[in-house]
Amino acid sequence: DAKTTQPTSMDCAEGRAANLPCNHSTISGNEYVYWYRQIHSQGPQYIIHGLKNNETNEMASLIITEDRKSSTLILPHATLRDTAVYYCIVRFYFGNEKLTFGTGTRLTIIP
Amino acid sequence: EAQVTQNPRYLITVTGKKLTVTCSQNMNHEYMSWYRQDPGLGLRQIYYSMNVEVTDKGDVPEGYKVSRKEKRNFPLILESPSPNQTSLYFCASNGFSEIGLTEQFFGPGTRLTVL
Numbered sequence: 001d002a003k004t005t006q007p008t009s010m011d012c013a014e015g016r017a018a019n020l021p022c023n024h025s026t027i028s029g030n031e032y033v034y035w036y037r038q039i040h041s042q043g044p045q046y047i048i049h050g051l052k053n054n055e056t057n058e059m060a061s062l063i064i065t066e067d068r069k070s071s072t073l074i075l076p077h078a079t080l081r082d083t084a085v086y087y088c089i090v091r092f093y094f095g096n097e098k099l100t101f102g103t104g105t106r107l108t109i110i111p
Numbered sequence: 112e113a114q115v116t117q118n119p120r121y122l123i124t125v126t127g128k129k130l131t132v133t134c135s136q137n138m139n140h141e142y143m144s145w146y147r148q149d150p151g152l153g154l155r156q157i158y159y160s161m162n163v164e165v166t167d168k169g170d171v172p173e174g175y176k177v178s179r180k181e182k183r184n185f186p187l188i189l190e191s192p193s194p195n196q197t198s199l200y201f202c203a204s205n206g207f208s209e210i211g212l213t214e215q216f217f218g219p220g221t222r223l224t225v226l
Contacts, residue, residue, distance in 0.1 A: 034214075
């Protein structure tokens with residue numbers, strides 16, 4: 001699976017949009033971009049995934065650049081409960097669902 | 112409510128005393144797996160199971176056993192725990208769609224301390 005690079009930490013004001021970047025310059029054509037988050041020491045929670053088109057669900061939006069070498073997770077109206085570590089993962093859709101979590105981005109929502 | 116449950120949530124034990132951490136999912140998922148999470152090392156897969164009676168090693172299987180006798184349950188067994196198995200453990204499950212595995216659902220975690 002391709003490696004990803006994320007900033008170590010970010011702050012965002014409550015109510016504002018949180019934009020979390022991820023670089024995956026070695027991504028291959030069959031690899032998807034997944035985002036998970038982990039609140040404190042709870043089990044990681046799936047947020048969203050995409051291949052090349054932008055995606056949106058009830059939690060977030062995922063913007064993937066045209067060359068697919070980077071993406072941005074957008075939490076449109078961040079709340080204090082969105083404070084967590086966010087992981088960007090690149091993997092094939094098929095095969096062993098082994099998620100290689102890096103160190104992620106620690107997002108802190110400021111009141 | 113769709114969920115993955117683990118028990119116990121917290122456990123302190125001593126070296127060599129066999130223990131089992133249970134995992135159960137109510138989503139009829141075929142795929143289940145176990146991870147351990149340690150500071151600075153992220154999540155590492157221990158074992159996974161593609162379906163009943165089908166299990167395989169992940170990245171760090173030494174010192175662990177699993178079984179998959181029923182679709183919903185995937186217990187993790189430590190026959191002779193050692194202090195280096197002190198960690199936070201997560202069970203997870205996935206279903207299958209027509210194009211592959213669905214997103215992974217994680218349990219709440221089991222914090223194990225081996226003295």
